[in-house]
Amino acid sequence: MSTTRDGSSRTASPSTTRDLRSFDESLPMALMRAREAVMxxxxxxxxxxxxxxxxxxxxxxxxxxxxxxTVGELAERTFLLGPSLSRMLVTLEERGLIARAADRxxxxxxxxxxxxxxxxxxxxxxxxxEIVYDEISAQLGHHDLEQLYxxxxxxxxxxxxx
Amino acid sequence: MSTTRDGSSRTASPSTTRDLRSFDESLPMALMRAREAVMxxxxxxxxxxxxxxxxxxxxxxxxxxxxxxTVGELAERTFLLGPSLSRMLVTLEERGLIARAADRxxxxxxxxxxxxxxxxxxxxxxxxxEIVYDEISAQLGHHDLEQLYxxxxxxxxxxxxx
DNA sequence: TATTGTTATACTCTATAACTATA
DNA sequence: TATAGTTATAGAGTATAACAATA
Numbered sequence: 001m002s003t004t005r006d007g008s009s010r011t012a013s014p015s016t017t018r019d020l021r022s023f024d025e026s027l028p029m030a031l032m033r034a035r036e037a038v039m040x041x042x043x044x045x046x047x048x049x050x051x052x053x054x055x056x057x058x059x060x061x062x063x064x065x066x067x068x069x070t071v072g073e074l075a076e077r078t079f080l081l082g083p084s085l086s087r088m089l090v091t092l093e094e095r096g097l098i099a100r101a102a103d104r105x106x107x108x109x110x111x112x113x114x115x116x117x118x119x120x121x122x123x124x125x126x127x128x129x130e131i132v133y134d135e136i137s138a139q140l141g142h143h144d145l146e147q148l149y150x151x152x153x154x155x156x157x158x159x160x161x162x
Numbered sequence: 163m164s165t166t167r168d169g170s171s172r173t174a175s176p177s178t179t180r181d182l183r184s185f186d187e188s189l190p191m192a193l194m195r196a197r198e199a200v201m202x203x204x205x206x207x208x209x210x211x212x213x214x215x216x217x218x219x220x221x222x223x224x225x226x227x228x229x230x231x232t233v234g235e236l237a238e239r240t241f242l243l244g245p246s247l248s249r250m251l252v253t254l255e256e257r258g259l260i261a262r263a264a265d266r267x268x269x270x271x272x273x274x275x276x277x278x279x280x281x282x283x284x285x286x287x288x289x290x291x292e293i294v295y296d297e298i299s300a301q302l303g304h305h306d307l308e309q310l311y312x313x314x315x316x317x318x319x320x321x322x323x324x
Numbered sequence: 325t326a327t328t329g330t331t332a333t334a335c336t337c338t339a340t341a342a343c344t345a346t347a
Numbered sequence: 348t349a350t351a352g353t354t355a356t357a358g359a360g361t362a363t364a365a366c367a368a369t370a
Contacts, residue, residue, distance in 0.1 A: 027298065034314040036241055036318070038190050140316055149189075149192055158297055158298050
């Protein structure tokens with residue numbers, strides 16, 4: 001690698017002004033490429049179960065919490081907008097994968113939880129997800145993988161406070 | 163961090179079977195969160211210039227190559243599907259940001275290039291992109307940032323050959 | 325017969341605003 | 348008056364198939 005990023009002009013650059021890191025090497029693209037590589041293996045598995053990537057995010061997020069959570073909380077965790085999520089929850093409820101109930105105490109809030117059927121679906125898909133994970137773990141090694149997580153966490157933290 | 167990922171059951175896990183890494187900690191989500199953090203700062207800049215994230219990817223990819231490239235090549239580099247790209251190119255051409263011409267030699271191929279207007283737009287936006295980049299660079303430090311790139315590259319390589 | 329790119333079609337998600345009902 | 352969630356609406360991207368032109 002060893003790309004010059006110290007503010008000086010880059011070696012192969014025809015421009016005198018400071019360049020963007022080349023497209024292929026830009027951080028957003030590097031992140032997207034890594035994610036694509038992971039998801040490319042995983043999307044067919046989801047498709048078999050007629051789940052979109054976003055619906056899977058919702059199920060996984062709900063599978064993680066033991067209790068039910070509000071729509072707002074769920075939107076934050078899944079990076080989905082309220083309106084998108086709202087309609088997705090209708091679909092997932094119709095499929096019996098999630099259940100909703102009004103919050104006792106604050107009737108504006110609607111609490112969502114995953115159903116046993118939903119948990120079974122997650123449990124069915126989970127092992128296939130592990131295979132992809134293991135490939136990456138084997139490739140990078142445990143130490144480097146943890147380091148990747150750490151670097152990603154620190155990157156995400158940079159712009160957490162807008 | 164130090165999550166147990168060696169195949170043994172996890173400490174806080176109620177399940178006897180092998181768990182998924184928790185949703186928040188899953189690799190795709192970690193990658194998405196990092197990317198979101200970067201793009202959250204950048205999207206408003208693109209919106210000012212009425213560009214979507216995908217249109218920006220196309221312009222950046224074309225700005226990178228000195229020559230014109232085929233639609234297929236462009237699709238690969240930008241992670242866009244042919245039909246999506248095809249329609250986007252019409253829009254970008256109408257805006258005078260790109261130009262297309264039939265390939266001499268193989269009339270099936272259509273070669274695309276960025277126009278001077280397109281390059282000016284990229285040059286206008288680029289410095290704002292650098293600010294975001296510098297924040298991350300400052301936070302992680304040069305060494306760790308390069309390491310992040312290296313780890314992302316190795317992650318992407320894992321599933322390159324399906 | 326295979327390849328390159330475009331069109332057609334249906335669906336999903338994004339994004340913003342407006343609305344309902346609570347608080 | 349502010350908040351939580353839904354509905355409305357417009358637009359963009361995804362995905363697959365079908366198609367035209369060319370190799």
